[in-house]
Structure formats: C-alpha cells, structure tokens
Amino acid sequence: MSTPALHIAGLSHRYGARLALDGVSLNVAPGEFRVLLGPNGAGKSTLYGLLTRLLACQSGAIELFGQTLSAPAMAGLGVVFQQPTLDLDLTVEQNLAYFAALHGLRGSERRARIDAELQRMALVERRHERVRLLNGGHRRRVEIARALLHRPRLLLLDEATVGLDMPARRFLVEHVHRLAREEGLAVLWATHLIDEVRADDHIALLHQGRLLASGVAGELTAQAECDSLAQWFDRQTGKEDSACLWP
Numbered sequence: 095m096s097t098p099a100l101h102i103a104g105l106s107h108r109y110g111a112r113l114a115l116d117g118v119s120l121n122v123a124p125g126e127f128r129v130l131l132g133p134n135g136a137g138k139s140t141l142y143g144l145l146t147r148l149l150a151c152q153s154g155a156i157e158l159f160g161q162t163l164s165a166p167a168m169a170g171l172g173v174v175f176q177q178p179t180l181d182l183d184l185t186v187e188q189n190l191a192y193f194a195a196l197h198g199l200r201g202s203e204r205r206a207r208i209d210a211e212l213q214r215m216a217l218v219e220r221r222h223e224r225v226r227l228l229n230g231g232h233r234r235r236v237e238i239a240r241a242l243l244h245r246p247r248l249l250l251l252d253e254a255t256v257g258l259d260m261p262a263r264r265f266l267v268e269h270v271h272r273l274a275r276e277e278g279l280a281v282l283w284a285t286h287l288i289d290e291v292r293a294d295d296h297i298a299l300l301h302q303g304r305l306l307a308s309g310v311a312g313e314l315t316a317q318a319e320c321d322s323l324a325q326w327f328d329r330q331t332g333k334e335d336s337a338c339l340w341p
C-alpha cells in the first residue's frame with residue numbers, strides 16, 4: 095500500500111474542559127477526494143488547526159506523506175481556511191504574487207505558475223482587479239488558486255463554499271474533484287453541506303469530536319437502508335429518531 099498523503103491517528107484536542115476532538119483517526123490517499131462531513135461544532139476547524147500547526151498537538155499523531163508535521167513536510171500542503179484571508183485592496187494577481195514569493199517562487203517560474211492557476215480558475219480577465227470588487231465565488235477561486243501555486247500534494251479546505259450560491263459551489267467542487275482525479279492531488283474537503291457530497295465520494299463523518307463513520311457515501315446510505323445521504327446524516331447525528339426505512 096502506498097504511503098498515505100495524510101495519516102491521522104488517535105487525535106484528541108481539548109479547549110480547557112471541552113473535548114473538541116476525541117481520538118480521531120483518518121487517512122487520505124494520494125489522488126483521493128475525501129469529504130470531512132460534520133455539522134457545526136463537530137470539530138472540523140479544530141482538526142484543520144492541528145493539521146496546519148495553528149494549534150499545538152496535545153495527543154495523537156499526524157503524518158504528511160509519512161513524515162511528521164515538520165516544516166519540510168508542510169511545504170507539500172495547500173490550505174484554504176474557513177475565514178477568507180485575501181488582501182481585499184490588492185489585485186488578484188498581487189495576492190497570488192505575494193503568496194508565491196513567500197513560497198520562494200521567483201521570476202518566470204512565478205509568472206508561469208500564476209498564469210496557469212488563473213487560467214484553470216477562469217480568472218485571467220480579472221487578474222488586475224482588486225479583490226474587493228469580486229463576488230464571493232470568485233474570491234474563493236482566488237484562494238484556491240493561491241493554495242495551489244507551490245504545487246502542494248495535499249490540499250485542505252475548510253468549508254470553502256460556505257455562503258456561496260449553487261453555481262459557485264458547483265464550480266469549486268467540480269474543480270477540486272478534477273484536481274484529485276487528473277493530477278493525483280490528495281484532498282480533505284470539510285463541509286456540513288450534504289448536497290456537496292456525491293454518491294461515490296469517500297466520506298468521514300465527524301460529530302461532537304468523534305469520527306462516527308467512514309466509507310463511500312452511496313454505500314453507507316444503502317447499507318443503512320436510507321433514502322438519501324441527508325437522511326443517513328440526520329440519523330447518524332441524532333437529528334432523526336425514526337429509522338431511515340420509515341421516513
């Protein structure tokens with residue numbers, strides 16, 4: 095078996111008395127689009143905080159491509175946080191150039207990487223516009239383009255589509271799926287939006303800090319004899335008292 099892009103074993107995290115993550119174990123393989131599905135407060139952002147070392151690891155282990163979470167291993171990581179982090183007063187291109195420079199990209203290589211990501215995100219026409227003028231969907235496109243400039247092998251996205259309309263969400267979900275499928279990028283896509291999950295997506299269900307289930311969405315739904323993933327999700331998270339067979 096190849097080394098997982100991401101390996102999480104027995105990860106727990108406390109904020110004082112509150113246990114936000116409780117023994118979470120999870121792998122993401124190269125080229126896999128893995129959905130981390132969880133309602134608000136499930137612990138998704140805490141997990142992302144630990145994966146990006148914004149939070150110090152209290153217990154458990156995290157490995158990126160078989161290496162501990164050190165600076166060299168993290169060079170292969172791309173991240174889109176839940177809260178947007180673009181500079182609204184810089185142009186699209188300036189935002190990308192600044193970040194590329196932080197990653198040590200220079201000169202023609204930097205220009206080529208920026209051009210390529212703008213092209214893929216259909217943002218070429220907007221490159222000289224200030225980000226403040228872009229709608230939410232386009233801002234998120236810029237953030238994803240930025241996260242890919244240094245060619246990471248693992249992309250983490252925390253609720254990247256929150257607040258966007260359906261076409262914008264579809265565009266982003268499809269784009270990131272394509273990156274996994276065609277370029278072998280490993281993806282961990284955190285969301286609480288069931289309609290973003292496809293039947294053939296591999297999901298991990300996080301609820302109140304615990305990983306409740308893991309598997310292919312369509313198979314989990316069928317095994318539980320639910321009519322839909324939404325029904326399965328409600329049942330797993332205790333929102334639905336009755337069995338899925340009798341909606």
Ligand SMILES: Nc1ncnc2c1ncn2[C@@H]1O[C@H](COP(=O)(O)OP(=O)(O)OP(=O)(O)O)[C@@H](O)[C@H]1O
Pocket residue numbers: 109112113114132133134135136137138139140141253286
């Ligand atoms: N800094 C903090 N101090 C105390 N408790 C916190 C802190 N951050 C998060 N929590 C708590 O930890 C739990 C997990 O929160 P977290 O933000 O990781 O969940 P989430 O799945 O990302 O939810 P959301 O989608 O609402 O951001 C929640 O009960 C939350 O209230």
